[in-house]
Amino acid sequence: MSQLLWNGLFVGSFYALVALGYSMVYGIIKLLNFAHGDIYMLGAFAGFGLLTMAGAMATSASFLALFVVLLVAMLATGTSGLILERVAYRPLRGAPRLSVLITAVGASFALEYGMRLVAGPNPQVYPIRLEGTTVHVLGARVTLQQLALVAIAILLMIGLQWLIMGTGTGRAMRAISQDPKASLYMGINVNSVIARTFFIGSALAGAAGVMAGAYYGKIDFLMGFLIGLKAFTAAVIGGIGNIKGAMLGGLVLGMLETFGTAWLGGEWRDVFAFGFLILFLTLRPTGLLGERVTERV
Amino acid sequence: MAGAVSVSPGGAPSTPPDGGPRPLLDVQDLHLDFGGIKAVDGLSFSAYDGDILSVIGPNGAGKTSAFNCITGFYKPTGGTVLIDGEDITGARPSAIAGRGVSRTFQNLRLFGELTVLDNVRAGMHLRIKQSALDALLHTPRFRRSEREATEEANRWLDFVGLRGDRGGPARNLPYGEQRRVEIARALARGPKLLLLDEPAAGLNHSEKMELLDLLRRISALGVALVLIEHDMGLVMQVSQRIVVLNFGKQIADGTPEEVRRDPAVLEAYLGKDEDEPQAGDTEVPHE
């Protein structure tokens, strides 16, 4: 039981990291950024490229090297998020939402198969590994590396929460998410704040990508697709557009999957998770923390 | 042009079977709570065929909430709403619309991307007789019903005096014209009771005068009118009765003259200094 909980928590924190970016972007411009999962993939490959270049040096001081790589990869994915926003989404600001959604699907294809052209279709194996010392916590097998990754994820999330709720930029983000035009009258450079949002969300996804690469060891050009879907689901469970909701949603989804597997077997896991999601949304249509908007008629 | 009006269907008021003074709309002790906030707190009033009744009160007094309760968009937490003696409290908006209640919205709620004619045909939804099969096979019945709907929509647009393009998207019309389309759409429903939420908002003086005329002509069709309105000139001019709300509570109910002199109303709404003309007044000459 505690093993299941821990597994769920661990997987969930990855989902949550990716879901955050999803939710942020959705919150601010109401775009379901389907390419977000591919930014995660990009992060994994960026980390892979860096580590391969660094070669022997990296393997010798692996954890420190990984940390540097993590930061650089976050910078790289953040920048690619910026570019994506500038090239594919900004020209469509004000266009019908579904058109932008299609652009996002297009961007997803372009990123996936662009990476395939660069890195080939084969999976790549990460040059360094986070091999772990196992400790037992309340009957669950936990490796120190897992703990470290969860800690990094939590730190990133807390940092984000602070950024959104406690800084001027965060306030501006929330303002734009409600009324971009009124935000202009506040003197907010809306485009630049949206770009910053993409940067942050993409950087978080990139961090998750590097962490996944280093922990699981295998990366490939399609690795972002499924986790993108999962993150989307997590964001919705938590109440899309809500930062805390995205974290919570990620954890809930992680738990759902773990327990679904334990109870029904792996082949029915997604049926269980999605079935739960549908039932849940029927009963609570705005997600866990989504705000109930009293619609003014 | 009056001819176009008289042939408009659905406007004919239904008289109660016993001919007695049963109200068309009867709101009894209506309550609505929003998480502890009492948006409507014990509202009671009634409206009869051909009545023009205004609901006034400060912003946030619960006027629109009351409208939403009557038309089914909110479920009242207490009280009853009777239409023609039938309890419709808490029914679906569409079901209430089916009982002959029609409304407009505070902020224009036209189907902006659709044509003006389509907007008006929306009002006729319940009266257009055709099935999906008719549509698939383009039966004569389908074509006839479509033709008739278009003709009637045009009649209603004439009735409200729409000048703009009817075949183009509604959002392309100027604001005042859009207001007219919204009223035409509500009328096309063929209502016994029409609720108008701030119909004069955003209209200039001359447009308000036209609106005044339109309201009277609607009333002449035998439709009971209930308005929410801030423009006191218009309200005083057109209403037979006025209900005043403040903080969800009914603080006055009477003729314009009675309400004008009511101290509670002056206190809460109109403001005390009477020598100065009221801001927002259209200053329609009285009587």
Add this chain to the structure above:
Amino acid sequence: MFWNRKKAPTTAGTARAGVLNRLLGDRRLGWIGFAVALLAPFVSATNYSLSVMTSAALFVMLAVGLNIVVGYCGLLDLGYAAFFAIGAYASGILATTYGWSLLATVPVVLVAAVLAGIIIGGPTLRLRSDYLAIVTLGFGEIIRITANNLDVTGGPSGIYGIPGLDLFGLDLSDPVAFYYAVVVIVALAVVGAARLGRSRMGRAWRFIREDEDAAEAMGIHTYKLKLAAYIAGAVWGGLAGILFGAQLTAISPQSFTFLWSALILMAVVLGGMGSTPGVVLGAIFVSLLPELLRDAADYRFFVFGVLLIVVMIFRPQGLWPSTASERAPDRRPDPAEKEEAWQAQ
């Protein structure tokens, strides 16, 4: 009077929209499209071109069906392939395991599609559009995974040996005959969807799309009508599923992945939501493009993705958007007369 009572014109580009609309709204266009489809085999009738064209026609049917849900009614559906799957599996199982002819499976598929529409639509149509998107996505996945896990659906390898189409003893399994059968059926489906769209129900769908509350206030039972749109979409998808099985002779869960739902949605949006010619065009585009890019091999999906972005940037309303406009009403009083109408009484 020195001030002008007439409003400054705010009708942006109506003239252009009018011309376009007259051109596009013309029914002749449909006939031309149909004729092109009928004549295409005279240009190229290789197995390959027939198979690609048949697939494209089927894709048109799917897109037109989804257009009812997304384009007309404004309900975002990311799991449309589920209905397609239900149709394909229902007819496939009956045809292979129980030896029914495909024609005989039609009523069953209809019932199954309607049921599926109700089951998924019923509890979830009250949700806001983004939540609806994830629910439909989830539903699509549930259907696919279930098909993958069950024995009756043949598990991961699916069902094979589905017989060709056979209409009252007339064998239509030859690629050319099948192509023509599909074209005729799809044409009927397109016309049917377009007619529904122009009817009272179609208008009501659009009202819901534009403003649900206002529609409800007009007496439109928005929930029932949304469900109707869902069911109509499911029926179109289900019927397309039968033809899909007949074309491929084998179906497997691989055919009903999320990617498929996304591609169908893409066809609708790319073409122009709510616009029949647009959606048909979009479907042909999305269906043929990967085939046309086949020789680009590795670059295929990369180019596809980039093209999608480019097209959307330059035509965000779709290649062939629907325009709200109808012919000027036959009887329109002249302005002077209307002015009088105002003065009257």
Add this chain to the structure above:
Amino acid sequence: MSEPASGVALEIEDLDVFYGRVHALRGLSIRVREGEIVALLGNNGAGKTTTLASVSGVVPAQSGRIVAFGEDVTKAKPWDIVGRGVIHVPEGRRIFSRLTIHENLQLGGYLVKDEKVVDQRIAEVYDILPRLAERRGQQGGTLSGGEQQMLAVGRALVAGPRLLMLDEPSMGLAPLIVTQIMELVERINRSGTSVLLVEQNARAALRISHRAYVVESGQITLEGPASELAADHRVIDAYLGA
């Protein structure tokens, strides 16, 4: 090209604005001197809001010139314009309903670098509008319409306006509240802020303005001191009623 701009808060010269093909402003010229309240009257769709939006840099000008406090801002970005102290309170209030009242006010000071200044200005707003202070932690959406309008004005004050542009502050408000809003505007003006007031409610606007313009179909058709316009029969017929 024109006389020295000292003492002029806003100078709009011959402004042309298009929305797509619609010619919304046709050579419109307006001047607001420092310390003035200038009213801009006109029907819906006459171009009043467009005028404000082009001053704010939200709608681009096709031709013409906008000068704020002596500097050409025709091509400036919205945030530059806010940075110059030209603050726009948009039509329909547009407060951030899911942010708290305090956060709304903080956003007003988004471009003010010094947080102390922001806090001080917010404190001043709370002094003038104690209702807001009472409810500072509540979401903006819980305020009534009049309070929301007050918040919108208060939010603009935090930006430190030299020129305040108000778009239909009386819209949809009860007569009593309209009076209060107008009083607030006068009070702000007395403290030295120039005001450009767009109003449908001509009577209320003319009462507090120094000068006024009438806009019709994107052009100025009348201008003059408020008292003169209030007596002009054309204005009375069109906007004030007999």
Add this chain to the structure above:
Amino acid sequence: MTPMTGRPRRRSATFASVFAASLVLTGCGGGLLSGDDEAAGSDEPIALGMITPLSGSSAAIGPYMQNGAQLAVDEINADGGIDGRELELVIEDGACDPRTATAAANKLVTEGVEISVGGYCSGATLPTLPIFNKAGVPMIIPAANSTELVDQGLENVFLINGTGTQQAQAAVEFMEKQGATRVAIVDDNTSYSTDIAEQTAELLEGGEGPELVLQESVTAGESDYSANVNAVVQANPDFVYWTGYYQEGGLIIRQLRQAGYTGPIMVADGSVDQQLVEIAGAENAAGVFATMTQTPDTIPGAEDWIASYTEKFGADPGPYSTQAYDAVRVAAEALREAGSTETDEVIAALEAIDGFELFSGPLQFTEDHTLSSGGFLILSVQDGEFQLEDPLE
């Protein structure tokens, strides 16, 4: 379907012009009205078609198969081809998607391929069977090995990969040898993988030997399988058999070891790839068994083959490189024997093959066109590489 509502003359004019235009076009293409222009000159190259995934989730496999086949084609052409005619390999993307694969098959048929040497995903290969069958194209399927492929009894379909049944038999035989008592089987929900898993499970349940304690499925394409792994560990097996591909296989081995499972792990042929070891990590992969047909690594003297492959393509051979290579060779052999490209004769020649040496051993087709002996043997990971463990003879 639209009622004729006016301007019929214009419409028929449109019709006529479109019709005329199409007739003009007909002249230059393979339209319905054009004649059968199959001009198969005797010195034209013989086209071999191959459908393999180049996009989609199994895109990694495509190049392995393509390269293996190309190697064989080049070798045969270097030897003078078949009766003076060169072989030509035509590759089409099947994407593991039935619709794409169907279009690809139709394209190959249209391009006039004589023999198909492709087929990787069983699900996507199934719908291509009738297309090739109708066109009279014999199929030598190198990778797809679901028994359903031959269940339809189509005379043009041959499998040169061992079937799931054969692999399952080998697996169970080795489990018994190892003295396993409690077996857990993990598959990845694809048709290839579940086929082996189902067959193995059937043998275990029907047999006297080890007991089946768990059959678990994972979703391909993910990274974290801890939930599945946890389920496996909970079932307390003393032997785990993974029947999916190496991408997930590597992760699962690693995660099993991390979860504290120390017993033997065996993988099926789809996982026999050097990358399995890399993904799992050498220490985790050490000692992992595999059911596999013979590979260059296990055949003495096959180093040359690997060397020439690596030299030619700049990459190591991967899964199904050998099978694709063999498929081309079998096709060439049949063509040579038949002395023609006529369908019936080629099929007869294929059926008559006896003892043609493949990587998996001497070839002879059974009645239902599968390998007479699966040729499965057991490999194990030693020093980070797959080595022959037990030839199972």
